[in-house]
Amino acid sequence: FETASDAILSIDGNGMILMANRAAKDVFEYPGHEIVGLDVRRLLGSGQDGTWEVLAGYASPSESGKYVDSSAVSRSGKKIPFHISVSESASGGKRFYTAIMRDVSQIKAYEEDLQVLANTDSLTHLYNRRQLYPIMQKDLDRGVRNRIPFSVLMIDIDHFKKFNDTYGHAGGDLLLAGFADMMRSALRKMDSAFRFGGEEFVVLLPETTGQDAMVPAERFRQRIAGSLFSMPPYNRPVSVTISIGIAGYRNGDTLDDVIRHADLAMYAAKNGGRNRVVDYDHLVRTETP
Secondary structure, three states, rough: OOOOOOOEEEEOOEEEEEOOHHHHHHHOOOOOOOOOOOOOOOOOOOOOOOOOHHHHHOOOOOOOOOOOEEEOOOOOOOOOEEEEEEEOOOOOOOOEEEEEEEHHHHHHHHHHHHHHHHHHHOOOEEEEHHHHHHHHHHHHHHHHHOOOEEEEEEEEEHHHHHHHHHHHHHHHHHHHHHHHHHHHHOOOOOEEEEEEEEEEEEEEEEEOOHHHHHHHHHHHHHHOOOOEEEEEOEEEEEOOOOEEEEEEEEOOHHHHHHHHHHHHHHHHHHHOOOOOEHHHHHHHHHHOO
16 A cells, blocks of 8 residues: 555545555645545545546446546645546445546656647647648638638748758758747737748638738748848858748638649749749739730
8 A cells, every 4th residue: 555656545435535645645745644634525626527426436336447537636736637446345334435546647748749749840840731721621610600711821931942952951950940930929829830841831820811911921021031040050140031822711712722822822922033922812813814
């Protein structure tokens, strides 16, 4: 009981803690015997899935040996995730419970880290391409249901291959990481940024028409053009420019349509001399006889 690595509590039928092992005292931050005599509900809180009444129900014969994901609160207020198993016994006509609680904080943190790695680009720490369509789908659904606009910016760093050839992949990585930092600082909280591939990036602008997207797109283009990036090996300051294509959602568009339109507008910006912003709707109007 005392040497077990899991926290173990002995609890009476009213929820009063009768005994606690060393691991329980450590994890809940109650030294000595201070945890003895506490109502176990004080540790478990009042969450619907984690109340003592719910957990005690898992001590029934049909649920015997079942581990439940729940959480508890330490003396200092720290919330701790646990796997909890509750068993029931009887003595002198009274019911008693034994709760075995395994702290899974490290496992949960590891799972969260894996989730972040799966969803983000390791170099820029922006969303990766895999997350683009699921996140865009939410705005498409809102657009169809409530007629709320959204727009997409397709951004390409001009002459990136030449830049990579000059400063090497280390320099290219520094540029991409610094570029992503500037992008994050320029976005609203509701916006989302993605590394689409290589030196191409996508920005999702909710509640923004294609015409309105021209303002933040042009502001960001000017900001990049006026910035300097330090390159190895001597921290030489260099400047870059970007080409941006804008596509606003139009009634009946699919996600592929919006991305394709932004891509076409971005290539029009590059073919038009680079370091500029092109809106797909404006592009269509100028090309239509």
